[in-house]
Amino acid sequence: MKRAIIFGATGGIGQAIAKRLAQSGWSLYLHCNSHWAEAAELGEELASLYPDQDFMPIQQDFCAADADLKKFVEGLLPVNAAIFAQGITNYDFLGSQSSEVIERILKVNLENPIKLTKLLESQLLKHDHSRIVYLGSVYGGQGSAMEAVYSASKGGISRFAQAYAREVAASHFTVNVVAPGAVMTPMNAMFSGETLADLAEEIPAGHLANPTEIAYWVDCLLNPESDYLTGQTIYVSGGWLE
Numbered sequence: 001m002k003r004a005i006i007f008g009a010t011g012g013i014g015q016a017i018a019k020r021l022a023q024s025g026w027s028l029y030l031h032c033n034s035h036w037a038e039a040a041e042l043g044e045e046l047a048s049l050y051p052d053q054d055f056m057p058i059q060q061d062f063c064a065a066d067a068d069l070k071k072f073v074e075g076l077l078p079v080n081a082a083i084f085a086q087g088i089t090n091y092d093f094l095g096s097q098s099s100e101v102i103e104r105i106l107k108v109n110l111e112n113p114i115k116l117t118k119l120l121e122s123q124l125l126k127h128d129h130s131r132i133v134y135l136g137s138v139y140g141g142q143g144s145a146m147e148a149v150y151s152a153s154k155g156g157i158s159r160f161a162q163a164y165a166r167e168v169a170a171s172h173f174t175v176n177v178v179a180p181g182a183v184m185t186p187m188n189a190m191f192s193g194e195t196l197a198d199l200a201e202e203i204p205a206g207h208l209a210n211p212t213e214i215a216y217w218v219d220c221l222l223n224p225e226s227d228y229l230t231g232q233t234i235y236v237s238g239g240w241l242e
């Protein structure tokens with residue numbers, strides 16, 4: 001059985017990835033932080049569509065201590081793939097951001113994905129084709145004012161993926177980043193309709209991405225035929241910013 005864990009499966013992009021991978025025959029751990037009921041509901045919906053696969057909601061705060069992360073990973077059934085679709089931002093000038101907010105963004109987007117990768121490594125190395133996909137951002141390539149810490153976290157995950165991919169490449173274990181531009185999800189809920197319409201005009205493709213347009217690339221990377229693509233950041237941005 002092929003089994004993946006989707007971190008941030010309750011997010012706009014994570015849900016689309018879950019639906020796409022379920023369709024492709026994956027059993028899934030559906031990770032959430034605060035939205036347990038949504039993760040459970042998604043699991044039930046997918047189980048009714050794909051009764052031969054397993055869909056298990058699971059909770060973990062990425063701000064937790066190292067010992068909790070270790071316990072979390074030790075409790076998992078073996079997975080062939082991990083998709084890191086969790087993420088947070090804070091839209092403000094650096095000078096107005098507290099140390100707590102800065103630390104939280106770096107923990108959720110960068111530090112603890114790296115620590116969880118380390119903890120998952122031994123079980124991923126056991127499979128014929130293993131995969132890690134991190135959700136990056138165009139802001140990891142072009143830093144964005146008002147999201148400086150977020151940009152740093154996304155640039156960091158791209159460089160981490162490139163370096164780590166080289167450590168495990170000989171084992172049919174690929175590590176990549178799918179880096180969206182602007183996507184219609186709750187992460188952009190702080191912007192008004194007018195701001196989003198102005199943004200859409202800046203994007204050469206003429207619209208913000210639908211989460212399904214991001215999920216497609218994650219599914220491709222999980223295919224065994226994608227073994228030779230590793231260490232890359234794939235910008236899925238409608239031609240915007242990359």
Ligand SMILES: NC(=O)c1ccc[n+]([C@@H]2O[C@H](COP(=O)([O-])OP(=O)(O)OC[C@H]3O[C@@H](n4cnc5c(N)ncnc54)[C@H](OP(=O)(O)O)[C@@H]3O)[C@@H](O)[C@H]2O)c1
Nearest residue numbers: 008010011012013032033034035062086087135183185187
């Ligand atoms: N939307 C965009 O325009 C856009 C553009 C470029 C890149 N991205 C990246 O794509 C990924 C998904 O974004 P999205 O738009 O789907 O975001 P979203 O809808 O806001 O979902 C965020 C996800 O992160 C989880 N999360 C939040 N705090 C967490 C914590 N402390 N510990 C663990 N998980 C936590 C949430 O879990 P709960 O809901 O259970 O709390 C949720 O599943 C992120 O990495 C984001 O940076 C998004």
